[in-house]
Amino acid sequence: MPSHCPARVQKNGRVRLSEASSPKFETKRVTATNLGGPIDLDKTLLSGQVFHWTRRADGSWSGLLGNEAVVVSEKNENLVLHQGPDDRVVRHFALDHPLEEIYAAFPEEPMSQSALAACRGMRILRQPRWECTAAFITSSMKQVAHIRSMSLAIRSRFGEAVDGSDINAYPPFEVLAKATVPALRECGLGYRAENLLKTARLLADGTIDLEAIAKQPTARLRQTLQMLPGVGVKVANCILLFAYERLDAVPIDTWIHRILLAMRKGRKGTPAQLAAYAHRRLGPYAGYVQQYLFHHARMAKRGAALNPASVFSVPFDSHAPARLALRANLRWSISKAPAFSIVVKTAGCGATSPREARHQK
């Protein structure tokens, strides 16, 4: 692709954002009728599955798909493509995922239904394998915002400029394989630098081929991925879900861990037992359910900081009306659906404050 053209993009990255959105780029409208279902772009790109996209003042999003600049926005719940290769963009945003079928498979359980009501339209992307693998190797014990800053730092330092984009492409593993631990640490990786470097080298010398292993069944693929340094069971599940379209894979991080405990009314268990429970309880699209629960819980906490009463003192049952209204006429203009409470011990439908929940842990 044309990524070797001399970049019009300066190093300071402050390139003609206005030009990228100027009328010289034809605006194509991707409608639900010809290309699949609707999408909630904000929720999709803010849910911590991909980290380099930037929301602009006008609400559109700019990012990269491999080595190609992409600009998209949302209109009437449809994806609007302003710039980028349409076929690949549509595939990336997974507009063919059968959302209604997926929603029908969501568990009849208050937290899942609450998350569904709040996050309708959020899609799980089909991400490039290496970029996704690398991003989640750097993710351990990091906040989403910092994973993003590490990704951008690595792109800026090691990646190639992309015509029409203000950020660089993610460097191929062949490039990172030749990097050094100190250089990677300067991108903010800390102890993760060594893992990313070792993984890049394993891929560069052909020990593991991220494309070739895609045909492995999920359990085996998970084991294969865990051969990479820095990839444990949680990160492996993230890669399975976000880069190998294994929609039943359930990454269990601290958020999902707490939520699963709440679903089990506080009953603990080994990691394997919780994973088994998650698959039983969350169903065939467990990975989708997981992503909705994750994003909703994070947003609920953010809201709680602003207005604690509005989020955490809502009993589960109070969501029922909104839920029913939703199902009645599949409209999803609910951007302010009530959040669920995360409680470890639920006595009836009593509200539990976040502080109490924490103490009960």
Place this chain on the structure above:
DNA sequence: CAGGTC
């Protein structure tokens, strides 16, 4: 204290 790993 944070989307864990070894």
Place this chain on the structure above:
DNA sequence: GCTGG
């Protein structure tokens, strides 16, 4: 055990 939002 690294490190920043």
